[in-house]
Amino acid sequence: MKDIRNIAIVAHVDHGKTTLIDEMLKQSGTVAAHRELAERAMDTNQLERERGITILAKCTAIEHGDTTINIIDTPGHADFGGEVERVLKMVDSVLLLVDAFEGPMPQTKFVLKKSLQLGHKPIVVINKIDRPTARPDEVLDMVFDLFVDLEANDEQLDFPIVYASGLNGFAMHELGEEQKDLEPLFEAILEHIAPPKDNPEGPLQMQVATLNYDDYLGRVAIGRVFSGKMRVGDNVVIARRDGSTSKARITKLYGFKGLEKVERDEIGAGEICAVTGMEAILPGETICDPDHIEPMDMIEIDEPTLSMIFMVNDSPFAGLEGKYLTSRQIRERLDRELEHNVALRVEDTDRPEAFKVSGRGELHLSVLLEQMRREGYELQVSQPEVIIRTDENGNKLEPIEKVVIEVEADYAGTVIRKLQERKGEMTHMTQNNDGSQRIEFLVPARGLIGYRSEFLTDTRGTGIMHTNFHEYGPYRGDIERYRGGPLVVLEKGETTAYSLYNLQERGVLFVGPGEDVYGGQVIGENSRENELVVNPCKGKKLTNVRASGSDDALILTPPKRFSLEKAIEFIAPDEYVEITPESIRVRKNILHHGKRKAAKK
Incomplete structure (x- = not known):
């Protein structure tokens, strides 16, 4: 077997995992020195780069001497905990990154608990040691208390500690040592993390942890070979989640090196790899030798806590901006998402045009909606509800x-x-x-x-x-939620500065002049709690009489613009967020003012 170490880097959001991996890639020589490395190179998804967070777990590998270190960069946000839970089974240990000022945070506790349950012996990396407010000794005490709270065994409590600055690319075993490079971190990985103990001579067993999609190769399954060898062209059997089996043939195999996948003819036990040719395979399923079908235990994922209704857009502006509008297209897109987003659930409702989608939290669902909207989908969603x-x-x-x-x-x-x-x-x-x-x-x-x-x-x-x-x-009883009443448009038209100028003293507006609106759209928040039906499209009646002061320039307050998350947070139970590739609008679920009044009665 090759000399391998398999590790995952886990931490709370914004504690510096991806930045540290950038430096590890550079200092190990895996990424050529002359090659320009983008900041947070592992965050390849456009949404990840915009938001500065990791959403999908990703693999890389670095060479240190004769040893290959496979590293998995994991999300730090609680809403993407499903990604973390799957990949922890692929690795032999974790680097637990903790901010030298903030100390352990909620997600630190979540990922550490999962790691300890799997028997991992973490290396604790106290990162951002160069911050002026750093308090490494206090943070170390907090980390030790957290291990005790999570009932770590004596071996796990005797964890090695490395002090580091991912941004400046140095690490040290003890505070006060010379700040040179990341060599102390590499030494700790090689010394304290055991190489894989998998059996290279046994029958093939590979468990899939995560999936990618390639336009040319189709579905790409990423996981670890726990036993035996995989070769291109081999016939295999997939042991499914529901207990059934199906035959498949390995068409391509890839190992990882730096930011690239490297094509290989053979992958041995203990290695993390990507494989193609597996139709409809799902995370947690096992690729087995046809003569020894022994599925591994399924990866258990925590249940979702929040649900929303995704439905076809039926507003008067439906179909003007989006490419995919029908319930069939929305359902197909959700089914595709289910293939790799294992913390998500999709159920049919009693209405054919609406689906109940459940996830880990608002961010988990809003990232899915943002991706759909960028792909050209148009839909509307209800207020999030917790799952009781x-x-x-x-x-x-x-x-x-x-x-x-x-x-x-x-x-x-x-x-x-x-x-x-x-x-x-x-x-x-x-x-x-x-x-x-x-x-x-x-x-x-x-x-x-x-x-x-x-x-x-x-x-x-x-x-x-x-x-x-x-x-x-x-259940803790009813919660009163204060929000100003909505300013609702009376009829379809184009907003005018004259009308908005008179409306802005009523509350906060969400639209500016010259925008198309429709009856039932919410264009502002009233300073009082009652709903107010307004006409923002009214123009000034012109006469031939002039009076000084009446034609002064109208000064409008800039409108409040919603991001997707803010719109979802804002809406009331009788409102929807209309999401298109170009716009995010808030609307009443019953658009007609008279029918809405009748329904309330």
Whole structure:
């Protein structure tokens, strides 16, 4: 067998995983020194680069001496935890990255818990050690406490520690050592992570962890060979999730090196590889030797906690901007997403044009919607709802999120009051070195819908909030949600500056002059709680009488523009978000004003 190490880099969002991998690729010589390496080279998806987060787990491999180190870059956001859960089974250990100032955060706990359950012995990397506010000794104590809380065994508690700066490309075993390069990190990987103990002589067993799609090759299955060898042209059997089997033939095999896939004729036990020729294969399924069909245990994925209704767009502007509009096209796109997005669920509803889509959180679903919209799909979605369960005694259970907030002391009182109004329960509060407060809460997931933008307003944009699924707990009763009433358009037309000027004192507007609107569209938020039907298309009646001052230039406040997440947070139960490749609009589900009044009665 080749000398191999298989590791995953896990951490909370924004703790520097992808940046550290950039430096590892450069310093190992895997990416040629003369080649320009894009910042966060592993984030290849356009959405990942725009948002600065990792959404899909990706493989790379670096050569260090005679050793190949396979590295998997994992998402740090809780909504993409399904990606992390699948790839942890492919590796022999993890590098747990922790920010030298922030310390362990909710997602750190989530990924570490999954790793410890699989028996991994993590290497702890305290990253961003060059920050002026770094407090590595305190953070190390917090990491140790977290290992104890998660019931790590004695071997796991004796974890090796490396101090690093991914951005500046250095690592050290002890604080105060010379800051040169990442060699101490490579040494720790080779010393503390055991090579694979898989059997190269046994019958073939490869478990698929994740999927890619290639326009020329079709479905590309990525996973680890746990036993035996794979060769191009071999006939194999796929052991399916439902217990059935089907025959297939390996058409191409790829190993990983740097940012590229390298074509290979043979892959041995212990290696992570990509294989093509497997029709309709799904994550968790096993590729076996035809004479020894032994499926591996399926990868268990945590259940979704939030659902939305995706439906065909039926607004008056339907079909003007999108390419794919029908329920059949939307369903086909969702089915394609299910092939690799294992934390997603899609169910039919009693209406043929609507589907119930469930996921890990608002971000998980909004990233899917953003991808669909960029591909030319047009649809509308309902307000997100949490998935309620019942226990054996018939009691209602709802998802509870763990919320960690870092906020300046001046704003802490407002944040605590707002979260308690949303049925949150404060569990912990400490003061940081810089005088800011770190507060931990347990809050029902439905209490957090729409709270993030309110939180940023309350903390003047300085607060940091992280959430992660904690458990299903007892239902905590009704939550009152305050939002100003909607300003709803009376009839179809084009907005005028004259009309908007008179409307802007009523509340916050979402449209500017010269925009097409339709009856039932929500174009603003009323400063009061009642719904107000308005006509933003009214022009000024011209006469031949002139009066000084009446024809002055109209000064309009710039409209508030919604991102997809903000629109989903904003809407009420009787509203939809209309999503097209060009626009995001908020509308009432019953567009006609008279019918809407009748329905309320």
